[in-house]
Amino acid sequence: xxxxxxxxxxxxxxxxxxxxxxxxxxxxxxxxxxxxxxxxxxxxxxxxxxxxxxxxxxxxxxxxxxxxxxxxxxxxxxxxxxxxxxxxxxxxxxxxxxxxxxxxxxxxxxxxxxxxxxxxxxxxxxxxxxxx
Amino acid sequence: xxxxxxxxxxxxxxxxxxxxxxxxxxxxxxxxxxxxxxxxxxxxxxxxxxxxxxxxxxxxxxxxxxxxxxxxxxxxxxxxxxxxxxxxxxxxxxxxxxxxxxxxxxxxxxxxxxxxxxxxxxxxxxxxxxxxxxxxxxxxxxxxxxxxxxxxxxxxxxxxxxxxxxxxxxxxxxxxxxxxxxxxxxxxxxxxxxxxxxxxxxxxxxx
Numbered sequence: 103x104x105x106x107x108x109x110x111x112x113x114x115x116x117x118x119x120x121x122x123x124x125x126x127x128x129x130x131x132x133x134x135x136x137x138x139x140x141x142x143x144x145x146x147x148x149x150x151x152x153x154x155x156x157x158x159x160x161x162x163x164x165x166x167x168x169x170x171x172x173x174x175x176x177x178x179x180x181x182x183x184x185x186x187x188x189x190x191x192x193x194x195x196x197x198x199x200x201x202x203x204x205x206x207x208x209x210x211x212x213x214x215x216x217x218x219x220x221x222x223x224x225x226x227x228x229x230x231x232x233x234x
Numbered sequence: 235x236x237x238x239x240x241x242x243x244x245x246x247x248x249x250x251x252x253x254x255x256x257x258x259x260x261x262x263x264x265x266x267x268x269x270x271x272x273x274x275x276x277x278x279x280x281x282x283x284x285x286x287x288x289x290x291x292x293x294x295x296x297x298x299x300x301x302x303x304x305x306x307x308x309x310x311x312x313x314x315x316x317x318x319x320x321x322x323x324x325x326x327x328x329x330x331x332x333x334x335x336x337x338x339x340x341x342x343x344x345x346x347x348x349x350x351x352x353x354x355x356x357x358x359x360x361x362x363x364x365x366x367x368x369x370x371x372x373x374x375x376x377x378x379x380x381x382x383x384x385x386x387x388x389x390x391x392x393x394x395x396x397x398x399x400x401x402x403x404x405x406x407x408x409x410x411x412x413x414x415x416x417x418x419x420x421x422x423x424x425x426x427x428x429x430x431x432x433x434x435x436x437x438x439x440x441x
Contacts, residue, residue: 105417105420105421106424107417107420107421107423107424108420110420110423110424110427110433111420111423111424114366114370114423114427115389115390117366117367117370118367118370118371118374118390119390119391119393120367121367121370121371122371122387122390122391123278124278124390124391124393126319126322126323126344126345126393127315127318127319127322128345129310129311129312129315129316129345132311132315132318132319132345133311133312133314133315135274135277135278135318136270136271136274136314136315136318138274138277139270139273139274139277140273140277141269141270141273142269142270142272142273142276143269144264144265144268144269144272148268148272148289148292149261149264149265149268151289151293152264152268152292152293152296153257153260153261153264153296155293155294155296155297156260156264156293156296156297156299156300156301157257157260157300159297161290161293161294161297
């Protein structure tokens with residue numbers, strides 16, 4: 103079913119496409135766009151791929167991948183340790199886990215350069231609103 | 235790498251040699267005109283198509299140009315413009331996720347517009363409409379979330395509706411989420427334009 107919003111969009115898309123420079127250009131517009139564009143040199147591999155596709159009709163298609171660069175140097179080995187700490191049952195004490203937890207607290211505090219302490223780190227509140 | 239050739243003087247012989255199926259002429263055609271076409275495509279589709287997709291569009295454009303070189307009409311356009319517009323259509327096919335057109339030679343005039351007879355000068359640059367266009371651009375820039383904006387721009391670049399599966403892969407999301415972003419984006423734009431007096435009262439328009 104087409105909604106009012108869909109109908110409205112279809113009515114204005116052509117103008118928007120034009121304004122955003124996505125319309126198929128006329129020959130004159132195409133020349134102007136090419137004049138205004140910088141050359142993007144092709145590598146030998148790109149040239150070979152174009153010729154190969156043109157003569158054979160075979161081409162591999164690319165599937166976009168999400169940008170996960172924000173993960174940085176994330177390692178699943180680190181995650182394993184953190185999951186071990188996070189997934190213990192309430193009331194279960196484990197000296198090894200407590201040590202790991204303390205190490206991770208210290209590491210995080212070190213990263214944020216929170217050096218001015220007013221008591222044991224473990225005693226500090228950890229709610230989201232802390233520091234507000 | 236690209237040979238140092240003058241496209242102005244060589245186009246005619248390039249076309250004739252490509253019509254004869256000379257692969258060397260095809261290679262020279264790609265070397266001479268490819269860099270400008272790729273640069274213009276990257277500029278046009280910045281933020282919409284990834285570099286590997288630009289390469290894919292270039293490959294398909296070379297395929298279609300080579301298979302359809304006999305249809306090139308030097309009285310209508312220069313060779314590089316013809317190639318560029320073929321590449322734009324290839325990019326639109328990728329955005330729409332349309333594979334069915336790729337293994338065909340050109341069965342259309344690349345310069346022929348779908349909206350022939352309704353050139354943008356008639357409605358896009360008239361005084362009232364240019365104000366409308368400005369408001370629409372403001373709505374896209376200021377009202378939409380980044381995700382909604384990405385889907386709407388992909389739709390505009392696709393000259394239709396962009397493939398939701400492709401967008402979902404690109405955004406690390408799901409097809410359902412992409413469809414929801416499209417629906418919300420369109421609703422927000424209409425709402426904004428209604429509030430700014432460009433759309434009739436919704437209650438009246440439903441009658």
